[in-house]
Amino acid sequence: MKVLHLPLWAPNKDDVQLGNFIQQHIALSQQDHDIHSITFLSDPSLKKVNIIDEEEKTLVSYPKSWLKWITLYWYLKACKLVHAHLNKKGFEPDLVHCHVAGRNLWFASKYFGNTPYVLSEHWSGYLSGHFDRLPFYLKRFLIRKMNKSKVLTCASSHLAESLIEVGVNKRIEILQNVIQFKEKKEGNTSGAFTFLVVADLVDEVKNITGVIDAFSRLKIEAPKINLAIVGGGKDLENLERLVVEKNLKSRVVFYGRCVQNVVQDHFLKADCVIVNSYVETYSMVTIESILSGCPVIATRCGGPEQFINADNGILINTDDSNGLKDAMLEMIRNEATYKPGKVRTSIVNVYSEKSVKNHLDQIYSKAIL
Numbered sequence: 061m062k063v064l065h066l067p068l069w070a071p072n073k074d075d076v077q078l079g080n081f082i083q084q085h086i087a088l089s090q091q092d093h094d095i096h097s098i099t100f101l102s103d104p105s106l107k108k109v110n111i112i113d114e115e116e117k118t119l120v121s122y123p124k125s126w127l128k129w130i131t132l133y134w135y136l137k138a139c140k141l142v143h144a145h146l147n148k149k150g151f152e153p154d155l156v157h158c159h160v161a162g163r164n165l166w167f168a169s170k171y172f173g174n175t176p177y178v179l180s181e182h183w184s185g186y187l188s189g190h191f192d193r194l195p196f197y198l199k200r201f202l203i204r205k206m207n208k209s210k211v212l213t214c215a216s217s218h219l220a221e222s223l224i225e226v227g228v229n230k231r232i233e234i235l236q237n238v239i240q241f242k243e244k245k246e247g248n249t250s251g252a253f254t255f256l257v258v259a260d261l262v263d264e265v266k267n268i269t270g271v272i273d274a275f276s277r278l279k280i281e282a283p284k285i286n287l288a289i290v291g292g293g294k295d296l297e298n299l300e301r302l303v304v305e306k307n308l309k310s311r312v313v314f315y316g317r318c319v320q321n322v323v324q325d326h327f328l329k330a331d332c333v334i335v336n337s338y339v340e341t342y343s344m345v346t347i348e349s350i351l352s353g354c355p356v357i358a359t360r361c362g363g364p365e366q367f368i369n370a371d372n373g374i375l376i377n378t379d380d381s382n383g384l385k386d387a388m389l390e391m392i393r394n395e396a397t398y399k400p401g402k403v404r405t406s407i408v409n410v411y412s413e414k415s416v417k418n419h420l421d422q423i424y425s426k427a428i429l
Contacts, residue, residue, distance in 0.1 A: 061424060063089055064146075064153035064175075065097035066168060068160035069182075072101055075260075075292065076319050081215075081344060082159045084238035085180070088417040089157070090116065093424070096151050098142055100163070102131060109138045111145055118142060135163070143171045155427055158209075165205040176427050179209040180235060186222040187339045187362055188265065203227040210427035215342040218362040233423065236416050237344060242324045244353030244400040253392050254286045256330035256354075258323055258345045259337070261293030267336045267359075267379065268299055274385040276306040282392050285311065290326055292317040327352040332391045332398075337361045338378050346373075350407055353400025357387045371406035372398070 065086045069079030089095055097117040102124035103110075112119040122138040125131050156177040158164045168177050185191045191199065206212055206228050213235035214220050220232040255275065259266040268289065275287050289299070289312065296314070303312045318326070327333065333349040333356045340346075340363030347367050349356050356373035358364035359380075368375050374390065376383040391398070 061092075061155060061428070062094045062096075062151065062153045063424065064151070064156045064172070065089070065095060066156060066158045066164035067097060067099055068158070068162040068164050070099040070101070076317050077323070079159070079182075080320055081182070081237045082180075084240070085159070085235075085416075085420065088238065088413065089420050089424075091417060092421060096146070096149075096153075098146070098167075100135065100138060100142075100167075102135070109134065109141055111142060113145065113149075118145065139167050139170065155424055157424075161202045161206060165202070169205070176210045178211045178213070178423060178427050179206055180213045181206070181219065181223065182215060182341060184219075184265070184339050184341045186219060186226055187341060191226055199226070206230070211423045213423065216363060216366065218366075219341040235419060235423070237342060238413055238416055239344070239347055239351055240320065240324070241348050241351040242328055243404065244328045246400065252284045252286045253282065253331045253395065254288060254329065255388065256288045256290070256326055256333045256349075257336070258290045258326065258333065258349075259335075261289075261291050261296045261299060263295045263298070265338060267338055268295070269302060270379065270381050270384060271334055271336050272299065272302055272306065272308070272312070274381050274388060275312070276308060277381075278385050278388050279308070279311065281389060285388075285392070287312045288315060288326060288330065289313070290315045290318050290323060324348070324352065327354050330354050331395060332357060332388070334384070334388075335359065335361075335364055336384060337363075340364060343367070347407070351404055353404040355391065355398040355403050357384065357391060367407055369406055372403045 067079055067082045071078055086097055095116055099119050101121045103121045104124045106121055106123040110121040120138050120142045122134040153175055156168045156172050156175050158168055158177055158179045160182050207230050212230055213233045215237050257271055261268055263269050279285055303309055327349050333354055335343055335346050335358035337359055340361045343363030346356050346358055346364040350367055350372045358368055359378040360375050361378055374387045376387050
């Protein structure tokens with residue numbers, strides 16, 4: 061089967077981890093199918109559309125302007141050019157797989173209107189209220205396209221429930237993410253207890269300010285602690301300033317955005333991972349940390365609850381700095397109980413790459429019937 065993948069998110073120079081889980085699904089589908097993926101990226105430094113073609117994927121970059129209509133013009137031109145380019149390659153898909161609902165659905169309907177499509181949704185905006193703030197016409201378009209998809213998938217029942225609440229009226233399949241991890245063999249031997257945050261530094265979603273505040277108050281009771289923050293985003297400068305204001309510069313390190321292999325190394329060095337989000341659709345960080353053997357403190361924000369139990373971490377309420385500080389202190393005091401092997405084997409029903417690939421195959425077969 062020929063499958064055309066249209067991811068709305070993809071790793072790029074500004075965010076090397078964006079949509080990594082989508083790329084893993086694409087790679088799995090490649091094992092049994094003839095695939096091609098097209099990724100669109102806007103770039104303010106460009107003056108014209110740029111197409112970089114590889115054997116099984118095409119990267120399409122187009123100029124970005126502060127005037128939205130000019131950016132739209134270049135996007136529409138990019139769509140036309142890449143479609144012509146795909147025709148020259150002779151790739152005619154039997155199925156289109158859109159990852160995250162957006163302009164990729166328009167592209168699919170415009171140029172592959174007679175081809176069935178699958179949609180996999182991952183956006184936390186359906187949970188956080190961001191979807192409700194979209195223009196009416198856009199919300200209507202996205203819901204209509206979801207309902208017309210041959211198969212609609214998402215990674216968690218929590219997200220599926222939110223999709224139903226906003227108007228999706230078709231059956232939603234839970235398609236698990238592919239989890240990649242390295243195994244932690246023993247605890248940190250540096251002498252200081254290291255907490256780790258891996259997140260987009262967007263405070264209104266991830267609440268990193270709450271982590272820094274709890275850490276600041278905890279260091280009075282537990283002075284031998286460090287905080288590592290991996291990630292980037294619009295609130296980085298504000299968070300760096302907060303660290304300086306609280307006199308934590310010697311204890312808090314910002315590592316910036318890291319590729320997945322480096323992120324996995326950070327899990328191995330940490331004693332505890334913190335997920336302090338207001339909302340999560342799945343929380344890859346939570347399950348990656350647990351499977352590596354590192355315990356997690358996480359908020360009850362929709363995703364982590366399905367993974368965390370007494371053997372691998374602590375659940376707290378959202379937006380609860382005091383609760384987070386207490387959980388961090390409890391984690392330090394009970395460090396010896398969270399042995400890497402015990403943490404790693406605490407999760408049941410972890411889906412293997414083979415089972416996820418088989419599920420994808422079933423979804424594709426169902427979509428073209």
